[in-house]
Amino acid sequence: MSIVRLQNAHLAFGNDAILDGVDLVIEAGERLCLVGRNGAGKSTLLKVLDGHTQLDNGAVQIVGDTVITRLPQDPPANSPQTVFDYVAEALADVGDILKEYHHISEQLTENTSGQSMDQLMDRFGKLQTQLEAADGWQLQTRIEQVLTQLSLPADATMESLSGGWLRRVALARALVVQPDLLLLDEPTNHLDVDMVRWLETMLKEFRGAVLFISHDRAFIRALATRIIDLDRGHLASYPGSYDKYLQLKQENLEIEEAHNAEFDKKLAQEEVWVRQGIKARRTRNEGRVRALQELRKQRAQRREQQGSAKLSVQEAQRSGKLVFEGEGLNLSFGDQVILKDFSLTLQRGDNVALVGPNGCGKSTLIRVLLGQQKVDSGVIKLGTNLEVAYFDQHRAQLDPALSVAENVGEGKQDVTYGGRSRHILSYLQDFLFSPKQARTPVRALSGGERNRALLAKLFLQPSNFLILDEPTNDLDIDTLELLEQIVADYQGTVILVSHDREFVNNTATSVLLFEGDGKVTEIFGGFSEVEHYLQQQTGTKSVARQSDQSTPSAAPPRASEKPRKKLSYKLQRELDMLPQRIEALEAEQAELQQQISDPDFYNQSHAITSSALDRLGAIETELVKVLERWDELENLQQESS
Structure with a gap:
C-alpha cells in the first residue's frame, strides 16, 4: 500500500x-x-x-x-535547551505540557525554585490533569523509553554534547x-x-x-x-x-552516452547541411530547418553528467623511517583513563585506523602522536622530517563567511600544485566546484561540498604524514571511493579516524581498538579482523563461565601479542591483478611463437623479425619475474591466514 x-x-x-x-x-x-x-x-x-x-x-x-x-x-x-525538551517538542502541544511537567518535577525534587512550594504543587496538579486528558502519560513513557534506548541523559543541555x-x-x-x-x-x-x-x-x-x-x-x-x-x-x-x-x-x-553520441552525430550532420544549403540553394526545406532548431534546443538543455573529482595529495620529501615510538604511556583526565601502559611503534608507510566509541580518546591520541599532548608517564620519541596534513572533522579550517576560493587559495588567485602554478578556479574544478560554486560562501554549501572544499585546501599542502579525522562524512560515494584510492596509494604515513567499516577495510593496514579503561589493542587488518577479535574475546569469556568439563576454545591474542600482518590493500590488489597479467603475457607469447614458426617469417625484413624475437625474449623474462612475484605474495597471504 x-x-x-x-x-x-x-x-x-x-x-x-x-x-x-x-x-x-x-x-x-x-x-x-x-x-x-x-x-x-x-x-x-x-x-x-x-x-x-x-x-x-x-x-x-x-x-x-x-x-x-x-x-x-x-x-x-549551541542550544541551552535540554535533551528532554528538544525531544518532547516533536509532540507539539502535548510536548510543551510534558516539558513544563518535567521541569517542575525536577524543581520539586531539588527544591531549588524561588517559587513557593504551594504554587509549584498547584501548577503541578493542573499539568497532571492536562496530561491525563491528552493521554500524555503514554507519550511521556514513550519519550523515556526512546531516551533509555539511546542512552541519552534527559537533563543534559544540547550545547554540552x-x-x-x-x-x-x-x-x-x-x-x-x-x-x-x-x-x-x-x-x-x-x-x-x-x-x-x-x-x-x-x-x-x-x-x-x-x-x-x-x-x-x-x-x-x-x-x-x-x-x-x-x-x-x-x-x-x-x-x-x-x-x-x-x-x-x-x-x-553507457546507454545514455551512446544515445548522446548518436544525437550529436545527427546534429553535426544537420549543421553541415544547413550551411551547404545556404550556398547551394535559394530555398531550403523549412521543415528540416525547424527540426534543426529543435535539435539545437534539445542539445542546449542537456545536462551532462558531472565528472569525477580528481583528487591527489602533494607528497613532501620522505620522513624518517621511524614516525613515532611510545613505550609504557599513561594518560588520564580526572577519572577518565585514556591510555594505560600503552606502547606503539609507527613506521613510514603505515596506515592505521583508530576505532572506538565516541569520547574514548581517539582525538587525544592523535595529539599525543603529534607531540601536542603530554602524557602522565612513559617515553615518547617523535620521527624526523614530518610534514603533517590534518583533516579536521569539525571543518574549523574553513571560514563560513568566505568563498570556497578564498578559503582554499587563502586569498590568492594562483596556487602551486604538482610543481606548477594553477589558477584557483581551475584547481577547484578538480574537486567538482564550478567557477560559480567556487565563489559561493562556505556557509551556503552542503555538508559534502564543505568536505570537498576542506580536502581541496588540505591537498595543496605537501605532506608525508596524513591525519584524517572522519573524512567520509557527507561525501558522495564516487568521491569517497576516490579518496580510498588516494589513501591506499599514499607513500607516507596515515592516521585515520572513521566509523565507516568499508572505508577502513579498504585503506587500513592495522587498527588501534579502544576497548575502554585505557586499553588500546593493535590489530592488523581492518574492521573484519576487529570483529573476529571481538568474537574471540566474547567466546573466551563465555567458556570461562562454563564448568571445568567444558572444552575450552582457543584464547584470543593478547594485546601484547601482535597477530600476523595481513596483506596490505596495495599488495592484495597487486596479487589479485597478477593472474590477469600472466594470462595476457602467455597469450602474447603464444601468438608470437605461432608467427615465428611460420616458414615465411624469416623472409620478412630484419627489422620486423628482430623486433618480434626481442619481444618474445622480453616476455619470457617478464613472465619469470611475474610468476616469482605471484608465488611470493601467495606465500605471504598463506602466512597471514
Whole structure:
C-alpha cells in the first residue's frame, strides 16, 4: 500500500532544476536509500516530502493519516535547551505540557525554585490533569523509553554534547512520534560502530517505511530494499540490492552516452547541411530547418553528467623511517583513563585506523602522536622530517563567511600544485566546484561540498604524514571511493579516524581498538579482523563461565601479542591483478611463437623479425619475474591466514 506519492514534481534554485518532473511512490514498510552526487538535491527532496520546502509545480500526496518525520542533517549544537525538551517538542502541544511537567518535577525534587512550594504543587496538579486528558502519560513513557534506548541523559543541555550525541538526540526526536515514514539524512554521521549497528537493527525492526540518505556503503547494503537515484533533476528507481543498483546504473550511463553520441552525430550532420544549403540553394526545406532548431534546443538543455573529482595529495620529501615510538604511556583526565601502559611503534608507510566509541580518546591520541599532548608517564620519541596534513572533522579550517576560493587559495588567485602554478578556479574544478560554486560562501554549501572544499585546501599542502579525522562524512560515494584510492596509494604515513567499516577495510593496514579503561589493542587488518577479535574475546569469556568439563576454545591474542600482518590493500590488489597479467603475457607469447614458426617469417625484413624475437625474449623474462612475484605474495597471504 502506498503512503506517499510525488507527482510531476518541479523545483529549481537558479538555472538548474533540482527536481525536473519527478515521480515517486513510497510503499508502507519499505526501506529506500536516496543516492546522488553532493549538491544534487537529496536533502531538499526530503524537505519537500515533509512539507518544509514547497514545490514550484507538481504535488506531494500524503495518503490518509500518514505521519512523516525527518532527522535533520545538523541538529542544533549551541542550544541551552535540554535533551528532554528538544525531544518532547516533536509532540507539539502535548510536548510543551510534558516539558513544563518535567521541569517542575525536577524543581520539586531539588527544591531549588524561588517559587513557593504551594504554587509549584498547584501548577503541578493542573499539568497532571492536562496530561491525563491528552493521554500524555503514554507519550511521556514513550519519550523515556526512546531516551533509555539511546542512552541519552534527559537533563543534559544540547550545547554540552558532542557531534555523536547530538545525532542520537535528533534520532530520538524523530522516533518519538512513531512515524509511518521516517526520513533520515546521513544518520550514521558521527555515530560510532556499535551505535551504527544498533541503528541498523532498530531500522530493520521499525514497522514504518524509511527513506534515508547515506554514504556508508555497508549501512546501505544492510538496510536498503530499493535504491532511488537522483541525477541531474531526474529520479530513477532500482529495486533490489545496492550492488545490483551499481551494475544497472553503469549500464544506463553507457546507454545514455551512446544515445548522446548518436544525437550529436545527427546534429553535426544537420549543421553541415544547413550551411551547404545556404550556398547551394535559394530555398531550403523549412521543415528540416525547424527540426534543426529543435535539435539545437534539445542539445542546449542537456545536462551532462558531472565528472569525477580528481583528487591527489602533494607528497613532501620522505620522513624518517621511524614516525613515532611510545613505550609504557599513561594518560588520564580526572577519572577518565585514556591510555594505560600503552606502547606503539609507527613506521613510514603505515596506515592505521583508530576505532572506538565516541569520547574514548581517539582525538587525544592523535595529539599525543603529534607531540601536542603530554602524557602522565612513559617515553615518547617523535620521527624526523614530518610534514603533517590534518583533516579536521569539525571543518574549523574553513571560514563560513568566505568563498570556497578564498578559503582554499587563502586569498590568492594562483596556487602551486604538482610543481606548477594553477589558477584557483581551475584547481577547484578538480574537486567538482564550478567557477560559480567556487565563489559561493562556505556557509551556503552542503555538508559534502564543505568536505570537498576542506580536502581541496588540505591537498595543496605537501605532506608525508596524513591525519584524517572522519573524512567520509557527507561525501558522495564516487568521491569517497576516490579518496580510498588516494589513501591506499599514499607513500607516507596515515592516521585515520572513521566509523565507516568499508572505508577502513579498504585503506587500513592495522587498527588501534579502544576497548575502554585505557586499553588500546593493535590489530592488523581492518574492521573484519576487529570483529573476529571481538568474537574471540566474547567466546573466551563465555567458556570461562562454563564448568571445568567444558572444552575450552582457543584464547584470543593478547594485546601484547601482535597477530600476523595481513596483506596490505596495495599488495592484495597487486596479487589479485597478477593472474590477469600472466594470462595476457602467455597469450602474447603464444601468438608470437605461432608467427615465428611460420616458414615465411624469416623472409620478412630484419627489422620486423628482430623486433618480434626481442619481444618474445622480453616476455619470457617478464613472465619469470611475474610468476616469482605471484608465488611470493601467495606465500605471504598463506602466512597471514
